[in-house]
Amino acid sequence: MKRRVRFPRTAVIGGVTLAMALSLAACGGDSDDSAGGSNEIHVLVYGDAANKVEKQLVETFNKTSKVKAVLDTIPGADYQAKLQTIINSKQAPDVFFNWGGGSIKPFVDAGLLMPLDDFIAKDAGLKDKFLPSVFNTAVVDGKPYGVPMRGTQPVMMFHNKKVLADAGITPPKTWDELLAAVKTLKGKGVTPIALGGGDKWPTQMWYQYVYDRVAGPELFQKAMTGDKSAWESAESKKALSMIKELVDAGAFGTNFDSVKFTDGGSPALLATGKAAFELMGSWEYSTLQDAHPEFAKSDLGYGTFPTVTGGKGDPNNIAGNTNNYYSVLKKTEHPEAVADFLKLMYSDEFVKAQLSIGNLPTTTNTPDFLDTSASPEYSKFQYDLVAKAPAFQLSWDQAYPPAATTTIHAAVQQFFNGQIDADGFIKQMQSLPAA
Numbered sequence: 001m002k003r004r005v006r007f008p009r010t011a012v013i014g015g016v017t018l019a020m021a022l023s024l025a026a027c028g029g030d031s032d033d034s035a036g037g038s039n040e041i042h043v044l045v046y047g048d049a050a051n052k053v054e055k056q057l058v059e060t061f062n063k064t065s066k067v068k069a070v071l072d073t074i075p076g077a078d079y080q081a082k083l084q085t086i087i088n089s090k091q092a093p094d095v096f097f098n099w100g101g102g103s104i105k106p107f108v109d110a111g112l113l114m115p116l117d118d119f120i121a122k123d124a125g126l127k128d129k130f131l132p133s134v135f136n137t138a139v140v141d142g143k144p145y146g147v148p149m150r151g152t153q154p155v156m157m158f159h160n161k162k163v164l165a166d167a168g169i170t171p172p173k174t175w176d177e178l179l180a181a182v183k184t185l186k187g188k189g190v191t192p193i194a195l196g197g198g199d200k201w202p203t204q205m206w207y208q209y210v211y212d213r214v215a216g217p218e219l220f221q222k223a224m225t226g227d228k229s230a231w232e233s234a235e236s237k238k239a240l241s242m243i244k245e246l247v248d249a250g251a252f253g254t255n256f257d258s259v260k261f262t263d264g265g266s267p268a269l270l271a272t273g274k275a276a277f278e279l280m281g282s283w284e285y286s287t288l289q290d291a292h293p294e295f296a297k298s299d300l301g302y303g304t305f306p307t308v309t310g311g312k313g314d315p316n317n318i319a320g321n322t323n324n325y326y327s328v329l330k331k332t333e334h335p336e337a338v339a340d341f342l343k344l345m346y347s348d349e350f351v352k353a354q355l356s357i358g359n360l361p362t363t364t365n366t367p368d369f370l371d372t373s374a375s376p377e378y379s380k381f382q383y384d385l386v387a388k389a390p391a392f393q394l395s396w397d398q399a400y401p402p403a404a405t406t407t408i409h410a411a412v413q414q415f416f417n418g419q420i421d422a423d424g425f426i427k428q429m430q431s432l433p434a435a
Contacts, residue, residue, distance in 0.1 A: 039067050041334050041341065044083070044093035046324070047073035049290040050150060050283065053353045057344050067337035077199065077262040080402060087329075088112060094332040095341065099398040100138035100146050100325045102435055106401050107327070108140045114328040115143040119339045126339075129346035134362040137394065138325045146325030147342045151359030152386050153281040155205050155320040159301040163190060163276045171303045175213075175242065178306050182251045185276050191253040194275035196261030200409035203256075203416050204396055205279050206243060208319040213308035214239045217317065217391040224399060226434030231426045235312070240415065240422045242308070247416055257417055264291055271295040279305070281320050282382055285358035289374060302378065304385070318385060319393040323362050355379055360386070400435045407432060 045054050051073055058069045072093060074082050080103070086092055087107060098104050107113050120127045127135060130148050138146025159171055167188050172178040185192040196202040211219060215235035223230040230236065246252075259265045267284065269275040271292035278284065288296040307315045326345065328338050344350055346363045354361045355373035360382045373379035386392065397405045411428035414420040420428070 038333065040070050041067055041094040041332065041337050042070050042072055043326075043341070044072045044074065044096040046079045046097050047075045048283070049286050050354075050357060050359060053150075053350075053357060053359075056353055057350060060349060061341050061344060065337055065340060067334045069337075069341055075262070077260070080405070084402065092329055092331070094334065094338055095326050095328055097149065098138075098146065098325050098327055099321055099395070100323070101394050101398050102401040102404075103398050104138065104145055104325075104327055105140050106403070108145055112330060113145050114330045114332070114335070115145060116147065116328065117143060119335075119342065120144065123339065123343060125346055126342060129363050129365070131362045131364065133392070134322045137322045138327070146327045147345050148323040148362050149326045149345050150324040150361075151282070151354050152323050152362050152382070153283060153321040154318040154382060154385055154389075154392070155209070155279060155281050155305075156284075156302050156382075156385075157305055158270060158278045158280055158284050159303070160270055160273055160276055160295075161299045161301045163273050164301070167276070171301065172306050175306045175308045179246065179249060181276070182246070182249050186250050190273070191269065191275040192251045192277060194259070194266040194269040194278040195252045195256040196259050196266035197252070197256035197413065197416065198258060198260040198265075199262050200413050201395070201397060202261050202266065202280065204408065204412045205281075205319070206246075206416075207239070207412055208393055208396060209279070209305040210239045210242055210308070211236070212317050212319060212391070212393055213305065213311045213313040213315075214242070216312040216314070217393055218312075220393065220396070220399075223429070223432075224435040228430040231429045236426065237422060240425060243415070244422075247418075252416075257413065267291060271300075282358070282360065285375065285378060289358055302381065314390045316385075316389050317391045317393065318389045319395065321395055321398060322392060400432060404432050404435075 043054070043058065045051060054071055058071045062068050083096060088110070104113065116126065126147055127144065134148055134152060135144070138144060157171065164170065167184050167190065169181045169184055172181050182192040219230050219233065219235055259269070261267065261280070266278055267287050268291070270278045271288055285296065285300070288300055304315070326342060328335070332338055346365070348365065348369070351361045351363055351366055351369050352372055355369055358374050358378060360366065360379055367383070370376055370379050370383060397408050400408065407428055411425050415422070415425040
């Protein structure tokens, strides 16, 4: 969001909004903006532990460029909502972080973004240096609008090795084994699964995987075309019954809607042994490395989502975010400087810096540096996971345009906490327009 961490929020009011407006007042693209001047480009990113790499690359760029890059951040929980507030204003950045797909389509439709064809014509590496399946996530209506800028972010099952060992269980490979582990861990007084339900999008991850394991990727693809029957299918209802079974078994405790990932709450439960598992994007590693380095070094485990007996989904399918992207505002005053800045996203420095914090870049030179990562074993596990995945499901709230996010998040949260039943969930998801 994020993150996928990373999702729309209701706009805040008062002092926080004013502070944000002031902090972004220099963002580029408007010649009347006295604070920004004519020799700056503003790069807006999602605020989290990975910003250390963005800062490093801005410093590298500024050593040789006459036009200087300024890095602006918005805290993860507020990023998408505030981006939409400033994207067509005097505070708009020159370059901004996004998730490709549905997250940028409204901006493309509004004519706000610059297609990158001309950049690529002058430097083919802006396309050819990235894995095609990842690069293409930011292609909208046949034109490229983004350059990958962090790492691929599959969602995985993380666990606390010590908690599992003390409980005498191993990471579950099947859904039935997961249910059995939940029962054992509850008996030990441990919350089986940490969940930042207050952010809503971590809850959504459970739906993405259960739906895939039960029905394969085709059901969601069908739903995105506007075929509402997908949500009321037998497979959809089976997935919902499995999710309800897990919640009713006490897998997530009772106060999961009061916990957030974005303020460090759910990772802390895992790191301190108060929870055994957390389903989270691969950024979990860099988050824990930053906040709980000893745990990340010694007791953090990871694996794939459990299989479902009789399910149509390939056990090697994954879900998450193919990558994050930098897109460019059409009104930037310095397109040449922006193009030069984007070239850093496939540099050796970029790859090594991302690997050092546990991110896995999707550049063609990434395999050359896997042994230099913060955890070579972790990086190679991710690389193999992505390389062999028959399907990589983009997060639901990133596959759909941002306008759909509130409905998706409400549906997944309310079904999880019992406010609506399966029919209520189905009705809400059927209200979504085609993506």
